[in-house]
Amino acid sequence: MEFLERIFKLKENNTNVKTEILAGLTTFFTMSYLFILSPKILATTGLDFTSTLTATGLFVFLTSVFMGLYANKPYAVAPFLGETAFIAFTVCAGLGFSIKTSLGAILVCGVILLFLSIFNVRAYIVKQIPEAIKIAFCTGLGLFFIFIALRDIGIVNFTQNSIPLEIGNFTKLPIFLGIISFLTLITLVKKKIQGAVLISIALTTILGIICGDVELPKAIISLPASPVQSLMQIDFSGLLNKDFIPIFFVIFLLVNIDTAGALIGLSYKTNQGNGDNDFKKPMIVDSISTIIAPLFGTTTPGAYLDSMTGINAGGRTGLTAITVGFLFLLGLIFTPIITIIPAYAYAPALLYVGILMTTVIENTDFKDISEFAPIIFTISTMIFTYNIGSGIIAGFIIYPIMKLLCGQKNKTNIITWILFVLSIIFFIIYPY
Numbered sequence: 001m002e003f004l005e006r007i008f009k010l011k012e013n014n015t016n017v018k019t020e021i022l023a024g025l026t027t028f029f030t031m032s033y034l035f036i037l038s039p040k041i042l043a044t045t046g047l048d049f050t051s052t053l054t055a056t057g058l059f060v061f062l063t064s065v066f067m068g069l070y071a072n073k074p075y076a077v078a079p080f081l082g083e084t085a086f087i088a089f090t091v092c093a094g095l096g097f098s099i100k101t102s103l104g105a106i107l108v109c110g111v112i113l114l115f116l117s118i119f120n121v122r123a124y125i126v127k128q129i130p131e132a133i134k135i136a137f138c139t140g141l142g143l144f145f146i147f148i149a150l151r152d153i154g155i156v157n158f159t160q161n162s163i164p165l166e167i168g169n170f171t172k173l174p175i176f177l178g179i180i181s182f183l184t185l186i187t188l189v190k191k192k193i194q195g196a197v198l199i200s201i202a203l204t205t206i207l208g209i210i211c212g213d214v215e216l217p218k219a220i221i222s223l224p225a226s227p228v229q230s231l232m233q234i235d236f237s238g239l240l241n242k243d244f245i246p247i248f249f250v251i252f253l254l255v256n257i258d259t260a261g262a263l264i265g266l267s268y269k270t271n272q273g274n275g276d277n278d279f280k281k282p283m284i285v286d287s288i289s290t291i292i293a294p295l296f297g298t299t300t301p302g303a304y305l306d307s308m309t310g311i312n313a314g315g316r317t318g319l320t321a322i323t324v325g326f327l328f329l330l331g332l333i334f335t336p337i338i339t340i341i342p343a344y345a346y347a348p349a350l351l352y353v354g355i356l357m358t359t360v361i362e363n364t365d366f367k368d369i370s371e372f373a374p375i376i377f378t379i380s381t382m383i384f385t386y387n388i389g390s391g392i393i394a395g396f397i398i399y400p401i402m403k404l405l406c407g408q409k410n411k412t413n414i415i416t417w418i419l420f421v422l423s424i425i426f427f428i429i430y431p432y
Helices: 002-008 017-030 032-041 049-071 081-094 099-118 123-126 131-154 173-189 196-210 242-270 274-298 309-312 316-329 341-365 369-384 388-405 415-431
Strands: 078-079 155-158 165-167 301-303
Touching: 002 165, 002 316, 017 196, 017 309, 017 316, 017 341, 032 049, 032 078, 032 081, 049 078, 049 196, 049 274, 049 301, 049 316, 078 081, 078 274, 081 099, 081 242, 081 388, 099 123, 099 274, 123 242, 123 274, 123 415, 131 155, 131 242, 131 341, 131 369, 131 388, 173 196, 173 341, 196 341, 242 274, 242 301, 242 309, 242 388, 242 415, 274 301, 309 316, 309 341, 369 388, 388 415
Parallel strands: none
Antiparallel strands: 078 301, 155 165
16 A cells, blocks of 8 residues: 555545545446447548557556556546547548558547647747636536436437427437436535445446346457557558648648637636646656557557546545556456446436536636636537537637727737637638
8 A cells, every 4th residue: 555655646636545446447438338339430531440449448448547547637548539530530431541551640639739748849838828728628528428328328319300309209218228327426525425326327327227228248258359450550651641631631620620629628617727737747647648649559648538437436645546547457358347337327427527517608808708608618618519629719709809899818828829829720721
């Protein structure tokens, strides 16, 4: 125990080994969907599904342990599904560029971000971002979580009609079980029962089995597939294609904004972003992870937002992230069990976390329209475009303009205007 105390400073962070491990379990089961979804999306680009699944598990293990040991933060590191979908469906399927070229671009982006992180450039930029935009990031991410959770439970559905969304069928079992799971979770949290998220996920999965909606696994354990077919799938020659240059710029901005935005959202809510080093080390981790990710055949990674479930379960140190990493490694063997967990079992945890994250909007100065208007605009863009990165970038445009028009230019700085220009360029060359 003294060894763990010395490494993770548990007492200093008002936590203990039991709490950290429970928090890691909570984060793991909340983000267990990653095992299937990320490889499935990448499989549409031609990568082998089973090989990518194994490679993804190994990657999350290595990078989450790295985050825990080096940065001592409770943030699991994993590929962002939004970035993965953008690469697969827009860059590859839509524009016709190969996944190997895309992965090569991500690796180069990682090298650039590592350079900027080592010399504190990224941390400096984050600290110069106005408080209003940080509030918008965190609140917007919370609402995005809520939206994803409602969709996964089935309360909200996408349509192919002129009205993009419709209410789900409340007579269906998954919605009923999802609501029961959410109510159970809130009750357990209110009673301050440790492992509330884990208990609600387990109980809901068992209910799903009893009701016949979830099939029992055919096996308890299985040997993972070889990751070899997904490793080193990189092509740098495609980066020299003049048609790919604007795509590279878009990828770079999204990689930078999504990784930084995730850290801002997590640290702002947990009050851990109080110094350069609080951002510098996690940014070095996500930069190195971005370099490593393409070598494993996966896309842009970073501090995974689902880590907030573990943080709310009491996780405060890198021991939480390390626990998540080892569970992903172990999960490669227990994939048959993990993959039966239905969306309506873990989605209520995302709903709960999303609700908590939106509470930071109370820090907004609602008496100053030049403050709260950019916040609401940024949040709305993040949600209604169904694109976190684009929403954040839109916020970088609206904030300085609003301040300039309202005679508060003194509340902007050189960084806000640099981000303004880059954001304008982003929307001009974005591959719509």
